[in-house]
Amino acid sequence: MRIQFSKMHGLGNDFMVIDLVTQRMPLHPELIRRLAHRNFGIGFDQLLIVEAPERPDVDFKYRIFNADGSEVEQCGNGVRCFARFVHERHLTKKAKIRVETNSGVVEPEINSNAWVRVNMGEPRFLPDDIPFKAEMLPNKPLPDTYPVEVLGQTVALDVVNMGNPHAVLLVDDVLKAPVEKLGPALESHERFPQRVNVGFMQIVNRGEVRLRVFERGVGETLACGTGACAAAVSGIRRGLLDPEVRVYLAGGPLLIQWQPNEVVWMTGPTATTFEGTFNPYDFYVPEQHEEQ
Numbered sequence: 001m002r003i004q005f006s007k008m009h010g011l012g013n014d015f016m017v018i019d020l021v022t023q024r025m026p027l028h029p030e031l032i033r034r035l036a037h038r039n040f041g042i043g044f045d046q047l048l049i050v051e052a053p054e055r056p057d058v059d060f061k062y063r064i065f066n067a068d069g070s071e072v073e074q075c076g077n078g079v080r081c082f083a084r085f086v087h088e089r090h091l092t093k094k095a096k097i098r099v100e101t102n103s104g105v106v107e108p109e110i111n112s113n114a115w116v117r118v119n120m121g122e123p124r125f126l127p128d129d130i131p132f133k134a135e136m137l138p139n140k141p142l143p144d145t146y147p148v149e150v151l152g153q154t155v156a157l158d159v160v161n162m163g164n165p166h167a168v169l170l171v172d173d174v175l176k177a178p179v180e181k182l183g184p185a186l187e188s189h190e191r192f193p194q195r196v197n198v199g200f201m202q203i204v205n206r207g208e209v210r211l212r213v214f215e216r217g218v219g220e221t222l223a224c225g226t227g228a229c230a231a232a233v234s235g236i237r238r239g240l241l242d243p244e245v246r247v248y249l250a251g252g253p254l255l256i257q258w259q260p261n262e263v264v265w266m267t268g269p270t271a272t273t274f275e276g277t278f279n280p281y282d283f284y285v286p287e288q289h290e291e292q
């Protein structure tokens with residue numbers, strides 16, 4: 001039994017994409033960790049799965065797994081690649097599709113140059129929606145920064161849910177930001193019961209920022225789409241940015257557009273690196289093998 005896949009990326013945030021509408025394979029976390037391994041596996045930041053929809057008003061179901069095997073709710077660079085994948089595999093002819101995720105519906109629209117614009121939905125700020133433990137302000141929208149003690153210092157975090165949880169910190173120089181130190185400490189901080197993605201944002205001017213993201217379940221990646229949305233939303237909410245922001249990540253720029261109380265729009269490129277097949281039994285996990 002061989003499974004077909006595509007290797008894709010959005011600005012260097014890389015994915016293995018598998019169609020499980022027409023194929024079957026187990027989705028055990030240990031199998032995913034083995035496939036994600038950069039030497040022993042295919043290597044990726046996230047595994048993206050295409051499934052048949054469970055409700056009548058969407059075209060596909062989109063499941064996302066981090067390299068550590070954890071299933072997550074949303075992936076912004078991934079949804080652009082997802083839209084391109086379902087076209088390349090002739091699973092749809094529609095330019096604009098509705099895709100169900102574990103945190104709601106997103107709507108990517110693909111253009112002829114494989115650029116994709118996505119309605120990412122509305123950001124959420126309630127502590128329970130992030131989720132974030134903010135005893136001082138039980139379930140009221142959070143202020144635009146919240147002080148959090150970490151590694152003996154207090155940092156001012158803006159916490160935003162973009163389908164998945166994000167914390168955004170302002171820094172003077174993104175190249176000198178303490179991503180390796182604060183990233184893991186905040187990712188697993190007790191205030192974030194489901195862990196968090198941590199963005200370090202440098203404001204260049206009202207329309208441009210530089211961003212590095214320490215991703216939950218992966219580590220620092222070359223780009224993070226939901227992280228770019230969260231950073232832009234945070235800067236706009238704080239009155240530091242205009243409603244249209246170019247977010248420069250290590251892998252390249254994304255365009256993010258947002259007006260308060262509206263949905264966030266993300267526009268960016270996609271790339272298919274190669275297509276291949278693998279035999280899941282080469283990555284077999286004894287006694288934990290689960291059929292999907």
Ligand SMILES: N[C@@H](CCC[C@H](N)C(=O)O)C(=O)O
Pocket residue numbers: 013045046066072073074075076077078164165197215216217218221223224225226227
């Ligand atoms: N790279 C993604 C985000 C993937 C999920 C994230 N690591 C999480 O755990 O929430 C993006 O482009 O948004």
